[in-house]
Amino acid sequence: MRKLLVTGAAGFIGAALSARLLQRGDAVTGLDNLSAYYDVRLKEARLARLTSQPGFSFIRQDIADTDALRRVFESVRPQRVVHLAAQAGVGYSLVNPHAYANANLAGFVNILEGCRQVGVEHLVFASSSSVYGANAHLPFSVHATADHPVSLYGASKRSNELMAHAYSHLFRIPTTGLRFFTVYGPWGRPDMSLFLFTRSILEGRPIDVFNQGNHSRDFTYIDDIIEGVVRVLDRVPEPDARWDPHHPDPALGAGPFRLYNIGNHTPVPLLHYIKVLEQCLGRQASMNFLPLQPGDVPATHADVDDLIRDVGYAPSTPVEVGIRRFVDWYREYYGT
Numbered sequence: 001m002r003k004l005l006v007t008g009a010a011g012f013i014g015a016a017l018s019a020r021l022l023q024r025g026d027a028v029t030g031l032d033n034l035s036a037y038y039d040v041r042l043k044e045a046r047l048a049r050l051t052s053q054p055g056f057s058f059i060r061q062d063i064a065d066t067d068a069l070r071r072v073f074e075s076v077r078p079q080r081v082v083h084l085a086a087q088a089g090v091g092y093s094l095v096n097p098h099a100y101a102n103a104n105l106a107g108f109v110n111i112l113e114g115c116r117q118v119g120v121e122h123l124v125f126a127s128s129s130s131v132y133g134a135n136a137h138l139p140f141s142v143h144a145t146a147d148h149p150v151s152l153y154g155a156s157k158r159s160n161e162l163m164a165h166a167y168s169h170l171f172r173i174p175t176t177g178l179r180f181f182t183v184y185g186p187w188g189r190p191d192m193s194l195f196l197f198t199r200s201i202l203e204g205r206p207i208d209v210f211n212q213g214n215h216s217r218d219f220t221y222i223d224d225i226i227e228g229v230v231r232v233l234d235r236v237p238e239p240d241a242r243w244d245p246h247h248p249d250p251a252l253g254a255g256p257f258r259l260y261n262i263g264n265h266t267p268v269p270l271l272h273y274i275k276v277l278e279q280c281l282g283r284q285a286s287m288n289f290l291p292l293q294p295g296d297v298p299a300t301h302a303d304v305d306d307l308i309r310d311v312g313y314a315p316s317t318p319v320e321v322g323i324r325r326f327v328d329w330y331r332e333y334y335g336t
Contacts, residue, residue, distance in 0.1 A: 002027065
């Protein structure tokens with residue numbers, strides 16, 4: 001049994017990961033501030049499913065509170081940490097940038113310091129496909145530069161990667177960053193497109209389709225994300241002999257540092273995604289076609305060759321399966 005700290009444990013990915021870790025016998029301390037960014041009742045419902053399981057304990061705390069988080073690390077003394085707590089969302093970063101500075105920057109420094117303080121065996125943290133920003137070369141590779149973010153959210157996640165690299169280099173903290181690609185599925189976030197589309201279609205309201213519907217996304221089902229996280233968590237990185245300071249590879253480091261994409265590596269046109277949703281709901285969507293949103297990108301596509309090579313895994317759930325499972329959950333949870 002390992003002692004694990006999972007931040008953002010009441011969140012979409014955090015709750016699913018905590019459940020998986022408990023199932024395999026790990027002791028999990030979940031930490032979350034239960035922010036009101038979206039419906040707290042959904043977060044509480046996710047937590048309720050965890051607190052009934054042996055081996056789980058919960059701490060309500062904001063990672064931006066330096067002193068309080070230091071006490072958490074001193075008390076829990078986790079062997080490994082999965083850091084998923086963050087201020088999410090690209091659009092929200094345009095109206096409340098300070099929330100991203102507090103949670104994603106100041107909060108992440110506190111996580112890094114906590115890991116240094118107790119000497120964790122491995123820190124795994126969530127990054128995002130948003131770091132690729134203006135990079136239009138597909139598929140997105142962790143070995144390419146990602147220094148042109150087009151949103152503050154993407155910039156904050158890229159900053160996390162650089163901060164983690166520095167701590168890995170200075171203090172030899174084994175650290176792995178995971179760039180998630182458009183995660184969806186049961187118990188998902190209400191601000192994500194699938195949730196918004198489903199609610200609007202069932203309520204007879206039109207859905208907003210940005211970029212005139214010319215989006216494609218590497219939609220990745222939640223269970224596939226969790227499988228990838230668990231496999232990476234169990235593979236503690238070591239300094240890589242391939243590191244060359246004359247030709248630095250962004251995905252590696254002189255210290256024990258790695259970056260991976262976790263995506264379905266099969267981009268799906270947004271209009272097909274909506275069509276599948278219509279079929280699952282048995283209703284047709286009315287669509288408002290709108291321009292590309294500020295901070296958004298037209299297409300994403302994950303190169304997962306490194307993930308396959310190092311942990312023997314790649315996500316594979318098709319949207320036809322994943323959307324059906326989401327719709328079944330949504331109808332049951334909301335009684336629609």
